[in-house]
Amino acid sequence: MxxxxxxxxxxxxxxxxxxxxxxxxxxGGLMLAPAFSPDGWQALLADPQVPQALAATLTSTLIATLGSLFIALVVVAALWPGKAWQRLSMRLPCLLAIPHVAFATSALLLFAEGGEFYRLCTLCTPQLDRYGVGLGVTLAIKESAFVLWAIYAVLPEERLAQKMVVLRTMGYGRVQGLCWLVLPAIAPALGGVMLAVAAWSLSVVDVAMILGPGNPPTLAVLAWQWLTQGDADQQTKGTLLCLLLLGLVLLFAALGYVLWRGVKQTMPVEKGQRHPSAPSRTGALLGWLLPLAGLLSAAVLVVLSRxxxxxxxxxxxxxxxxxxxxxxxxxxxxxxxxxxxxxxxxxxxxxxxxxxxxxxxxxxxxxxxxxxxxxxxxxxxxxxxxxxxxxxxxxxxxxxxxxxxxxxxxxxxxxxxxxxxxxxxxxxxxxxxxxxxxxxxxxxxxxxxxxxxxxxxxxxxxxxxxxxxxxxxxxxxxxxxxxxxxxxxxxxxxxxxxxxxxxxxxxxxxx
Missing domain, CATH: 1.10.3720.10 (MetI-like)
Structure with missing residues (x-):
């Protein structure tokens, strides 16, 4: 230094x-100042919106984090290494270049009540989404492109690709190659990427305001509403909600670490057992659908805009x-x-x-x-x-x-x-x-x-x-x-x- x-x-x-x-x-000072206020915590826990907002936040964050990770790993298992993986890396900017707000707006105009999908399908009725499932799915699709891009950036292609070819030649499946070769190589970087995805999904305000749930909203939107009010008690509750969101980020980080340790301990070892079956078709399909989702989002906005x-x-x-x-x-x-x-x-x-x-x-x-x-x-x-x-x-x-x-x-x-x-x-x-x-x-x-x-x-x-x-x-x-x-x-x-x-x-x- x-x-x-x-x-x-x-x-x-x-x-x-x-x-x-x-x-x-x-x-840090703003969050710690009311942290030792029993009256503030009592007022926060007594608010009837908090339990439902917490449930919606946890549900949408889990769907977004685990969903984006699942999509990315399935695609990697199906396409890496090879020309299809290189083509996907060239198509990923079709989704990466679309801002979250634009992507969420196209989803809103398509699937919200009165949206284009339900106008075409008159027999379909939109379900009440109190737990932010639609928000989580939208974030999972959008963030999976970022996770794939991050994997592409840190994956040592040439060295591991040769080992994967040898493994496949010996009759082992793609999932076994993913577990034995890819995940150990990218685990440190992937852990940081998933922590960023979880933190962003927990605290996102603009996309949650667009897609809902609306009343009560997620914890981040609720904290935003309270912090922007002039009442000191409401601002205190909003600050405590920020502290709660920070605690949830730490909880997700700890759970992710424990989960990875458990996966490493239960990961199948090389006992000579071959499992050639692999989600190649599913991964290849997802590899096509992710860029297509970006193009569909752009098409919806072009058709509906003035x-x-x-x-x-x-x-x-x-x-x-x-x-x-x-x-x-x-x-x-x-x-x-x-x-x-x-x-x-x-x-x-x-x-x-x-x-x-x-x-x-x-x-x-x-x-x-x-x-x-x-x-x-x-x-x-x-x-x-x-x-x-x-x-x-x-x-x-x-x-x-x-x-x-x-x-x-x-x-x-x-x-x-x-x-x-x-x-x-x-x-x-x-x-x-x-x-x-x-x-x-x-x-x-x-x-x-x-x-x-x-x-x-x-x-x-x-x-x-x-x-x-x-x-x-x-x-x-x-x-x-x-x-x-x-x-x-x-x-x-x-x-x-x-x-x-x-x-x-x-x-x-x-x-």
């Missing part, structure tokens, strides 16, 4: 990261916030990886593993203290707390994969550190940097709570407009806002893919 801080940029990067992550401190009427204010605000936050985060990440103190990087991932509500509350308290609440800069600063770790999640594996021999040769020849960074490392990271920029843009576009709270309602974005219209606005206008979200994000992903291919063609002779 000391060696990093000797460089002037090391101290500057540390200050930038501290400014972005500063809300972690007031967020022609834009000239109100481009929300789209302009969303675009500017997404571009600026991604660019700032990209510069900060590169500086952090090259000059930052790497020994204490675990706290960088906290926004992905903690419920979002207390973090937004901490940002709001700091904004009030600094007098910047309601300013554009405050909204931009609020987005960075989530944009930066998601982008780092994309860039870090590629950064660690840089061939150290090239850097060592340049250092031996006397090349300064900044030249090694600019002329050797950055060109090797063009593709991951472009993908990370598109990912950060998508994350920024999806931010609802920081935009609404830090902006004091003054900065309307496509996400805030879509969430507001989902509770009873015009269907064509709602579809138009969600389609705008989808189009902007898809354009950035397409541009990143085109530039990535152009860079690959330009540097083809250097391979």
């Amino acid at each position: 000391a060696a990093s801080l000797r460089h002037p940029l090391g101290g500057l990067i540390l200050l930038v990261m501290a400014a972005i992550y500063l809300p972690l401190l007031p967020a 022609t834009p009427q000239g109100d481009f204010g929300p789209a302009t605000t969303s675009l500017s916030l997404g571009l600026l936050s991604s660019l700032i985060a990209l510069v900060a990440i590169l500086g952090w990886l090259e000059w930052g103190p790497q020994r204490y990087t675990s706290w960088v991932w906290l926004p992905l593993a903690l419920p979002a509500l207390p973090l937004v509350a901490g940002q709001y308290q700091l904004a009030l203290y600094l007098g910047v609440e309601g300013h554009y800069f405050a909204v931009l600063w609020g987005h960075l707390l989530w944009v930066l770790p998601w982008m780092l999640l994309v860039i870090q594996p590629a950064w660690r994969g840089i061939d150290s021999r090239q850097v060592l040769i340049a250092r031996t020849l006397g090349m300064p550190r900044w030249k090694r960074f600019w002329l050797i490392k950055c060109p090797l990271l063009i593709r991951p940097l472009l993908l990370a920029f598109a990912t950060g843009f998508s994350v920024s576009m999806a931010q609802y709570m920081p935009t609404l709270w830090l902006g004091a309602g003054r900065y309307a974005t496509l996400t805030t407009e879509a969430v507001a219209l989902s509770s009873g606005g015009s269907t064509p206008v709602l579809a138009e806002r969600a389609l705008g979200l989808l189009v902007l994000t898809a354009l950035i992903f397409a541009l990143a893919a085109a530039l990535s291919r152009l860079a690959g063609d330009y540097r083809k002779g250097l391979r």
Whole structure:
């Protein structure tokens, strides 16, 4: 750490990261302040909405977490290794590029009461969803693409693929290969990914407000409603709900760890028993349906949306916030990886593993203290707390994969550190940097709570407009806002893919 801080940029990067992550401190203080209040806990437990909200939260989170993991593992077992796995990795952006709010809006317009599905099927009647089953299924489909993408990023293809071919040649099945080879290789990274999925599913507000359940809502929506009220007692209950959500995240992490230990102990050993049967057809079908779900979502929004009427204010605000936050985060990440103190990087991932509500509350308290609440800069600063770790999640594996021999040769020849960074490392990271920029843009576009709270309602974005219209606005206008979200994000992903291919063609002779 000391060696990093000797460089002037090391101290500057540390200050930038501290400014972005500063809300972690007031967020912790806000949650701990009422934690020892018996009256607050008594009022929270006496509220009649809490038991049903807790049941809906646990149900939707379990469906989202276990469902996304199941879909991803079935697809990996069926398609990896091979050309079908490579084709799936190329099609996954069809679903990854769609923001959660746009995907949830298309599901709402299709399957909600009065939606297009029930208009076509007059004999079908929508069931009352008090436990958030529809919310969990929607999140499971959307998050399974992220889990698959994360597995694709950390799976050592060449080394394990050869072992899998040998295993299959000896007559062992795909599930046995998954248990013996794939899961042990990706378990550490997969554990962090699933913790992020569980934490996000527990604390998601915008998608839960769109898809329900409505009365009572999930714990995150209920806490959001209480925290935004002027009554101090209601705010105390909302803060205690944030603490409860944090406890649920820790509980899910502990259960996941115990479950993995149990699976490892009961995992079948190599006794020579062959089980050639495998869910290849199911996995292959899911591999086709996941990208198709993204295309279907886009088609629904295109059909139901109206022609834009000239109100481009929300789209302009969303675009500017997404571009600026991604660019700032990209510069900060590169500086952090090259000059930052790497020994204490675990706290960088906290926004992905903690419920979002207390973090937004901490940002709001700091904004009030600094007098910047309601300013554009405050909204931009609020987005960075989530944009930066998601982008780092994309860039870090590629950064660690840089061939150290090239850097060592340049250092031996006397090349300064900044030249090694600019002329050797950055060109090797063009593709991951472009993908990370598109990912950060998508994350920024999806931010609802920081935009609404830090902006004091003054900065309307496509996400805030879509969430507001989902509770009873015009269907064509709602579809138009969600389609705008989808189009902007898809354009950035397409541009990143085109530039990535152009860079690959330009540097083809250097391979």
